[in-house]
Amino acid sequence: MGSLNLPLTAGNTRVKETRKLSRRSERSERRLFLADGPKAVEGALEVPGCVVEVFATLAATEQYAALAATAPQWTLVDDRALASLSDSVTPAGVVALCRFLDRPVEHVADAARLLAICADVRDPGNAGTVIRCADATGADGVVLAGSSVDAYNPKTVRASVGSLFHLPLAIEPDPVAAVRAAQAAGLQVLAADGTGEIELDPTAELLAAPTAWLFGNEAWGLPAELAELADHRVRIPIYGRAESLNLSTAAAVCLYASAGAQRRQ
Missing domain, CATH: 3.30.1330.30 (Ribosomal protein L30/S12)
Known part of the structure; x- marks a missing residue:
């Protein structure tokens, strides 16, 4: 001191x-x-x-x-x-x-079993909350890709409530490179997509595999060309009248589903 x-x-x-x-x-x-x-x-x-x-x-x-x-x-x-x-x-x-704490995306993806990739996430509160959710689920890292908000924005840091310091972070300007790095590390990439061909099922065997979840922009979601790079596009079922879930809530649902499936193995 x-x-x-x-x-x-x-x-x-x-x-x-x-x-x-x-x-x-x-x-x-x-x-x-x-x-x-x-x-x-x-x-x-x-x-x-x-x-x-x-x-x-x-x-x-x-x-x-x-x-x-x-x-x-x-x-x-x-x-x-x-x-x-x-x-x-x-x-x-x-x-x-x-x-600064960030590492190359290849280093963060290497040996990971659960990863969150945020593509063009603009809101610092959302980005910080996703980092916090990833930490809470025991994920192995977070990637802020594309034109995502600065990880070191004061609002992002505050919204993470300390979680920014608990798990590896990568900043990758090219979201395609982030997806490719995850796949090269042996992770399946699941795109969270409201029009996905697979419905999220927490008991599905698919979720037990090493996974990188891919999340898109708050307003327009994932670009089609990026979603197509994913191994599967997964939608969260909406049972009530809400049109959709916000980004950080959707991320929490997806990450917890994978974390639970991996721990049940």
């Missing part, structure tokens, strides 16, 4: 440079991002070499003494400085400066 001196203010050069990471271009160039809140900071500190520095108010330092004890550098900031680093309406008083 770093030495505790007078709190840094919002006008401090280090705080101002760190604040620039609210921009995606700055994050990409420096390969650094901010993890806001105690759950995210705790998860980041569990990953060796991930955390560069933690900024915290005096109150948060007292409240999260256990986190402060494990941080490579713990820096006191005043309330205004902390608020400038957080995108939360009510900041919890602690923000970690972290190094």
